[in-house]
Amino acid sequence: MTKPLLIAGPCAVESERQLLTTAGQLHQAVQRLGLALDFFRAGVWKPRSNPASFKGLGHEALPWLADLQRSFGFRVCTEVMTTAQVEACEKAGITALWIGARTSVNPTDVQKIADAVKGKPFTIMVKNPLVPDLKLWQGNLERFLMADVGQVIAVHRGFADGNENIYRNAPCWEIPIDLKVLYPNLPIVCDPSHLCGHVQWIPQIAQLALNYGFNGLMLECHCNPAEALSDTDQQLTPAEWENLIRNLSFKINASNADLIKQRALLEHVDTQLSALLARRMEIVDEIARIKKENNLPVVQPQQWQQVKERYLKAGQDPAYREFLARFLELLHQSSIQRQQ
Numbered sequence: 001m002t003k004p005l006l007i008a009g010p011c012a013v014e015s016e017r018q019l020l021t022t023a024g025q026l027h028q029a030v031q032r033l034g035l036a037l038d039f040f041r042a043g044v045w046k047p048r049s050n051p052a053s054f055k056g057l058g059h060e061a062l063p064w065l066a067d068l069q070r071s072f073g074f075r076v077c078t079e080v081m082t083t084a085q086v087e088a089c090e091k092a093g094i095t096a097l098w099i100g101a102r103t104s105v106n107p108t109d110v111q112k113i114a115d116a117v118k119g120k121p122f123t124i125m126v127k128n129p130l131v132p133d134l135k136l137w138q139g140n141l142e143r144f145l146m147a148d149v150g151q152v153i154a155v156h157r158g159f160a161d162g163n164e165n166i167y168r169n170a171p172c173w174e175i176p177i178d179l180k181v182l183y184p185n186l187p188i189v190c191d192p193s194h195l196c197g198h199v200q201w202i203p204q205i206a207q208l209a210l211n212y213g214f215n216g217l218m219l220e221c222h223c224n225p226a227e228a229l230s231d232t233d234q235q236l237t238p239a240e241w242e243n244l245i246r247n248l249s250f251k252i253n254a255s256n257a258d259l260i261k262q263r264a265l266l267e268h269v270d271t272q273l274s275a276l277l278a279r280r281m282e283i284v285d286e287i288a289r290i291k292k293e294n295n296l297p298v299v300q301p302q303q304w305q306q307v308k309e310r311y312l313k314a315g316q317d318p319a320y321r322e323f324l325a326r327f328l329e330l331l332h333q334s335s336i337q338r339q340q
Contacts, residue, residue: 004250005153005189005216006030007077007125008241009041010223011231012054013061019068021223025238027072033245039096039123040074041218045085046230047102054229062092069093077125081109083116090120095150098125101157101194104140105129114143121150125218127191132159132172134179141179141186154179154188155218156209158195165279166272168197168234171205177212193220193234202236204271207248219244281338288339304332 008026013019023040030037042065046056065076077096080086081103089097097117103109104127117124124144128137137154144152156176158169180188190209192202206217222228225235236244291297308328312321 003035004210005038005187006035006245007039007041007189007216007218008037008221009039010043010228011193011220011235012043012046012056012229013064014054014057014229016064018223019061019064020071022221022238023068023072023074025223026221026241027074029238029242029245033242035245037074038216039077040068040072041077041098041220044078045081046079047081047100059088062088062094065094066092075123077123080113083112086113086116095121096123096125098155099127099140101127101130104137105131107136107139107143110140110143114147117144117149118147119149123151123153124149125153125155125189127155127157128159128175130160132161132170132175134175137175137179138182141183152186154183154186155191156188156195156214157191157193157218166275167195167201167205169195171195173208173212176214180213187215189216189218190214191218193218193231193236196234198233199225199236199240201271202234203244203247204267206244208267210248210250281335284335284338291339 010018010022019042026037026040042061044056044061044065045058046054048055065078068074069076075096076094077098078089078094079100080089080097081100086097089095097113099110099113103113126137126140126144129140141152141154154176156171158167159172159175161170161172164170176188176190180186190206192205192209196202196205202219206219209217219241220231220235221238221241222235223238225232225237228235308325311324311328
């Protein structure tokens with residue numbers, strides 16, 4: 001893998017002090033790492049589902065971002081949703097923009113932004129739309145490629161999926177991998193912050209993305225995440241970001257790349273299994289409380305038989321069904337012990 005694209009910075013600009021403190025700490029971190037930060041990301045306009053949530057400082061923050069570019073040598077990028085925002089950024093000297101997942105679901109809005117940057121030396125980062133639709137994402141990228149801007153980068157941040165149990169957004173790895181096959185020369189980076197929704201999952205997802213051949217990472221980074229006005233759980237401190245980058249493997253040996261990918265995918269599945277089993281035990285505890293309050297027996301054979309049938313339907317291979325039977329017996333015993 002060639003030098004990775006590194007993009008980091010806070011979810012949102014909250015104050016000039018917060019911005020400069022975070023930038024200063026990241027500047028020191030990249031110097032210690034002997035690397036360069038390609039883009040400093042910071043949201044100025046924040047599209048929010050809840051109207052009461054922090055929506056960003058807007059135009060007030062643009063001069064701070066411009067000063068930051070001059071002071072630290074970082075190229076700043078921010079999210080835009082309208083042509084007026086594009087014009088404001090251009091006037092402030094900010095020519096790296098990203099199209100967010102909410103905007104990406106509307107091709108009409110994306111086309112208006114593409115027209116506004118047509119033929120200009122902008123770097124445009126296009127996040128996948130909220131819905132898992134490869135063609136919609138591909139169409140958005142094509143709009144900017146046809147607009148002949150300076151650079152286009154695809155950003156995978158996961159997809160909204162009500163069936164996702166562990167992460168904030170479902171990875172749906174097959175979609176960005178298909179995109180990479182369609183556009184082998186187009187840089188694609190992963191945004192583990194929005195995909196995971198919590199810092200505890202970020203190292204695993206970041207490494208898995210690199211193993212899949214992604215060109216870099218976009219990560220949310222805040223000088224004091226506990227006091228952040230948005231996305232508190234998913235923002236790393238600059239020190240945590242430095243430690244993450246230091247421990248990631250950016251060079252994948254082609255001879256064992258497939259094995260590395262499969263092992264990383266297995267770890268990804270195992271992590272979800274572990275979290276789901278822990279959640280199952282929490283539900284078992286709640287069932288025990290209800291049984292006790294209603295003077296119901298701990299063991300209910302008919303109910304457990306239905307559980308076993310649900311599991312065994314998924315297994316056709318005899319060896320796998322044998323494993324499931326042993327696993328379910330252990331699971332049942334553990335549940336009974338907790339209820340007692």
